Amino acid sequence: MANLNTEFLGIKSPNPFWLASAPPTDKEYNVVRAFEAGWGGVVWKTVGQDPHVVNVYGPRYSALLNGDRRVIGFNNIELISDRPLQTNLDEIKRVKRAWPDRAMIVSIMVPCEEEAWKQILPRVEDTGCDGIELNFGCPHGMSERGMGASVGQVPEYIEMVARWCKTYTRLPVIVKLTPNITDVRYPARAAKQGGADAVSLINTINSIMGVDLDTMTMVPSVGKQGSHGGYCGTAVKPIALNMVTEIARDAQTAGLPISGIGGISTWRDAAEFIAMGCGTVQVCTAAMVYGFRIIEDLCDGLSNFMDERGYANVGDMVGKAVPSVTGWSSLNMNHIEKAVINQDSCIQCGRCHVVCEDTSHQAITATKDGKRHFEIKEDECVGCNLCVSICPVPNTITMRTLKPGEIDLRSGMPVPGEYANWTVHPNNPMSSACA
Amino acid sequence: MQIDSSTPGVHPARLPLNQYDHNFCDSHASLNLAQAKIEADRCYYCFDAPCQTACPTGIDVPGFIRRIADDNIRGSADLILSANPLGGICARVCPTEVLCEQACVRNTGEDKPVEIGLLQRYATDKFFEMRGAPLFTRAASTGRKVAVVGAGPAGLACAHGLARLGHDVVLMDANPKLGGLNEYGLATYKTTNGFAQKEIDWLLSIGGIEVRNNTRLGTNVQLDTLTREFDAVFLGLGLAGVNAIGIEEPQAAGVRDAVEFIAELRQARAYSTVPVGRKVVVVGGGMTAVDAAVQSKKLGAQSVTIVYRRGSADMSASGYEQDWAQKNGVHIRHWATPKALLAESGRITGVQFGYTRVEGGKLLETGELFTLEADIVLKAIGQSFVAQPLGSTLELRQGRIVTDDEGRTSNAKVWAGGDCRLGGRDLTVEAVEHGKVAAQSIHAALSA
Numbered sequence: 002m003a004n005l006n007t008e009f010l011g012i013k014s015p016n017p018f019w020l021a022s023a024p025p026t027d028k029e030y031n032v033v034r035a036f037e038a039g040w041g042g043v044v045w046k047t048v049g050q051d052p053h054v055v056n057v058y059g060p061r062y063s064a065l066l067n068g069d070r071r072v073i074g075f076n077n078i079e080l081i082s083d084r085p086l087q088t089n090l091d092e093i094k095r096v097k098r099a100w101p102d103r104a105m106i107v108s109i110m111v112p113c114e115e116e117a118w119k120q121i122l123p124r125v126e127d128t129g130c131d132g133i134e135l136n137f138g139c140p141h142g143m144s145e146r147g148m149g150a151s152v153g154q155v156p157e158y159i160e161m162v163a164r165w166c167k168t169y170t171r172l173p174v175i176v177k178l179t180p181n182i183t184d185v186r187y188p189a190r191a192a193k194q195g196g197a198d199a200v201s202l203i204n205t206i207n208s209i210m211g212v213d214l215d216t217m218t219m220v221p222s223v224g225k226q227g228s229h230g231g232y233c234g235t236a237v238k239p240i241a242l243n244m245v246t247e248i249a250r251d252a253q254t255a256g257l258p259i260s261g262i263g264g265i266s267t268w269r270d271a272a273e274f275i276a277m278g279c280g281t282v283q284v285c286t287a288a289m290v291y292g293f294r295i296i297e298d299l300c301d302g303l304s305n306f307m308d309e310r311g312y313a314n315v316g317d318m319v320g321k322a323v324p325s326v327t328g329w330s331s332l333n334m335n336h337i338e339k340a341v342i343n344q345d346s347c348i349q350c351g352r353c354h355v356v357c358e359d360t361s362h363q364a365i366t367a368t369k370d371g372k373r374h375f376e377i378k379e380d381e382c383v384g385c386n387l388c389v390s391i392c393p394v395p396n397t398i399t400m401r402t403l404k405p406g407e408i409d410l411r412s413g414m415p416v417p418g419e420y421a422n423w424t425v426h427p428n429n430p431m432s433s434a435c436a
Numbered sequence: 437m438q439i440d441s442s443t444p445g446v447h448p449a450r451l452p453l454n455q456y457d458h459n460f461c462d463s464h465a466s467l468n469l470a471q472a473k474i475e476a477d478r479c480y481y482c483f484d485a486p487c488q489t490a491c492p493t494g495i496d497v498p499g500f501i502r503r504i505a506d507d508n509i510r511g512s513a514d515l516i517l518s519a520n521p522l523g524g525i526c527a528r529v530c531p532t533e534v535l536c537e538q539a540c541v542r543n544t545g546e547d548k549p550v551e552i553g554l555l556q557r558y559a560t561d562k563f564f565e566m567r568g569a570p571l572f573t574r575a576a577s578t579g580r581k582v583a584v585v586g587a588g589p590a591g592l593a594c595a596h597g598l599a600r601l602g603h604d605v606v607l608m609d610a611n612p613k614l615g616g617l618n619e620y621g622l623a624t625y626k627t628t629n630g631f632a633q634k635e636i637d638w639l640l641s642i643g644g645i646e647v648r649n650n651t652r653l654g655t656n657v658q659l660d661t662l663t664r665e666f667d668a669v670f671l672g673l674g675l676a677g678v679n680a681i682g683i684e685e686p687q688a689a690g691v692r693d694a695v696e697f698i699a700e701l702r703q704a705r706a707y708s709t710v711p712v713g714r715k716v717v718v719v720g721g722g723m724t725a726v727d728a729a730v731q732s733k734k735l736g737a738q739s740v741t742i743v744y745r746r747g748s749a750d751m752s753a754s755g756y757e758q759d760w761a762q763k764n765g766v767h768i769r770h771w772a773t774p775k776a777l778l779a780e781s782g783r784i785t786g787v788q789f790g791y792t793r794v795e796g797g798k799l800l801e802t803g804e805l806f807t808l809e810a811d812i813v814l815k816a817i818g819q820s821f822v823a824q825p826l827g828s829t830l831e832l833r834q835g836r837i838v839t840d841d842e843g844r845t846s847n848a849k850v851w852a853g854g855d856c857r858l859g860g861r862d863l864t865v866e867a868v869e870h871g872k873v874a875a876q877s878i879h880a881a882l883s884a
Contacts, residue, residue, distance in 0.1 A: 068477030068505060070470070348541040348542070348544040350480040350482040350483070351482050351483030352480060352482065352483060367483065367484065393480050394545065
């Protein structure tokens with residue numbers, strides 16, 4: 002059985018799965034249930050100054066559903082903790098004492114004033130928690146008050162607050178980043194510059210889930226009006242994974258510990274975030290959709306995967322896939338693939354044909370010898386992967402890599418054996434080959 | 437005397453009164469919203485969809501299913517009804533397992549097609565429940581008049597098509613109610629809550645269709661008069677003749693035609709008034725045999741047996757229908773042919789059968805006999821077209837009217853479709869297509 006024990010910034014947890022700062026980590030009751038279920042740690046739902054904020058008493062959530070009503074995306078207009086600070090701190094202290102082996106991180110959001118941070122940090126540290134996470138991500142409600150995403154969007158503020166935190170507490174500092182920016186590398190660099198020990202990302206994305214066309218009102222609405230919320234869940238995973246990767250492979254932030262967040266619903270999602278450089282992963286929506294017991298599947302799946310592949314520790318996998326990511330200009334222009342349709346498992350739905358015919362390269366037949374038959378025309382196929390992407394039957398359309406020397410029927414030219422990218426391509430006016 | 441399923445003889449009211457509603461309720465619950473959405477999601481939206489090709493009326497199946505998934509029920513019904521104006525009843529009676537669903541690509545690998553029939557029914561039922569503005573309106577009047585004789589699926593489809601194109605239609609039927617087979621020839625549980633009539637009401641609501649009930653060709657009206665008085669005539673005549681059982685029938689109570697029994701049930705004011713035997717034998721192997729047998733069981737017959745002279749695969753009732761019969765407690769015996777109807781004191785008591793087998797492609801009797809007790813024998817050997825009311829003006833072959841693909845007969849002013857037309861599989865959906873195509877052909881001829 003693979004060892005899922007994780008150490009992140011010196012914080013130990015029995016597995017890399019932490020519950021993200023959100024309603025599931027709002028209070029002692031939930032967190033104890035989570036620890037009983039097996040979660041490795043929690044980031045306690047963001048605490049702030051008194052008087053505490055108040056949530057709307059109406060719809061705060063809405064979901065994007067697929068045809069059979071499975072949640073694929075989720076959004077919320079929930080605020081930070083709506084309970085007095087001391088209540089939270091007392092509970093955090095009790096829970097950490099009762100569960101010393103679990104990671105206990107406290108998320109904090111107070112105004113961008115040194116005094117505010119100076120005040121709150123010792124009180125948080127006094128709970129015995131393992132670290133703090135600075136909530137620079139929340140895109141709604143708090144950002145209008147100059148906190149949350151409005152801080153996360155200004156690298157100078159991130160650096161400044163991170164520095165205050167490193168000054169006023171000995172706890173490890175994690176900066177939670179907002180995706181509602183143009184280039185996530187800038188806030189990440191600022192966090193590092195300010196002395197933060199790690200970043201976590203992504204927080205939620207600005208979103209409006211939909212419109213009720215009967216009432217012509219946005220969804221969800223409180224009474225007759227709504228407000229944009231934060232988008233999360235399975236649907237945001239590719240965005241989160243990209244941002245994590247950007248930070249992992251940026252020269253200025255490479256090696257900065259990352260706690261991955263964003264649509265992690267399965268062990269496979271978690272493994273992908275770890276492979277892209279995350280030391281731990283944080284989960285919220287999946288727990289809010291299925292309950293805490295999914296931790297069993299997350300741990301079991303990850304552990305079995307590690308056993309199959311021979312990874313002894315989670316740490317062995319961290320960042321393994323980062324070198325596979327590069328810029329477009331570095332891609333090998335001499336690498337050529339063609340789609341192949343397995344006629345034995347093809348069910349003849351013809352979707353590959355029609356999408357290739359209508360929207361791509363007219364490279365798939367519809368008939369052969371007067372019969373319905375779908376087959377790749379290699380002389381037209383550019384290897385774009387569209388047919389593979391839309392085929393409803395698993396492993397029925399696959400890609401085949403042409404071997405060096407093999408003739409590409411589309412160009413009539415043999416496949417070159419050597420690597421050559423756009424920077425040296427003859428069609429590139431700036432190419433070194435043209436020089 | 438307390439009458440129940442075990443009481444000998446032929447009696448109505450064999451069951452407690454509250455049992456009838458249960459027995460004759462909709463045989464298949466319609467899908468609910470969640471089921472319809474999930475099922476619609478299973479459709480792959482195939483290119484040149486095989487299901488559409490397999491539908492005699494060519495309904496855009498992927499299109500109407502996608503519209504269900506997209507909450508566009510009106511659009512879904514539009515796609516169905518514009519290809520098949522009787523799409524609601526067809527969703528109930530089509531042998532989908534040998535038509536659209538048989539062609540579904542989901543059968544490959546999963547052996548489980550998309551439930552196209554149930555989805556079609558969902559869309560049409562919902563549309564009829566909530567319909568707003570008319571889906572179809574009449575074109576400007578052409579001033580041309582067309583007689584449509586027979587208000588079954590073919591005649592109705594033709595009348596609707598002609599009315600849409602702006603022609604004035606006179607729709608005649610020998611029966612007091614319109615619908616033909618839909619009204620008189622289907623098991624009650626296939627079209628509950630007066631659905632057949634509701635669909636006809638919708639179909640006629642397009643306007644321009646004058647209905648003349650109780651008008652029988654050859655009796656109340658003659659074909660040559662119609663061809664004189666109208667610009668065109670469409671014949672959508674049903675099969676009025678019932679095939680003989682092929683053996684001597686004694687003068688004894690208890691032998692009747694299955695079609696007549698089915699019609700009596702459809703028109704009965706209460707099922708409890710329809711008499712049924714304790715032991716029922718149905719001779720035949722088609723849909724009519726199954727409908728008659730299952731309904732006998734539902735009326736409270738103790739034992740019901742369908743006897744067919746060949747094997748299961750040869751029966752014209754689909755495998756699905758055969759299963760349905762058996763699930764309803766009907767026993768099916770194959771490889772036997774009736775030899776004698778046994779009677780005592782003027783009442784049927786049983787049927788003697790001879791075993792059959794196939795030798796060298798020919799059906800032979802083995803010479804061995806067996807007897808089934810019966811107090812009712814229902815004949816479901818098939819029906820035939822009675823051509824005599826046509827006079828001698830149209831070319832016939834194998835007892836049916838010869839037409840081209842558009843339904844044109846040997847008389848330039850007469851078109852024909854449905855069961856009276858030569859060729860085809862005697863399916864409701866095919867009759868609808870005949871009527872639909874003939875309407876276009878008539879329109880083309882009148883516009884020329």
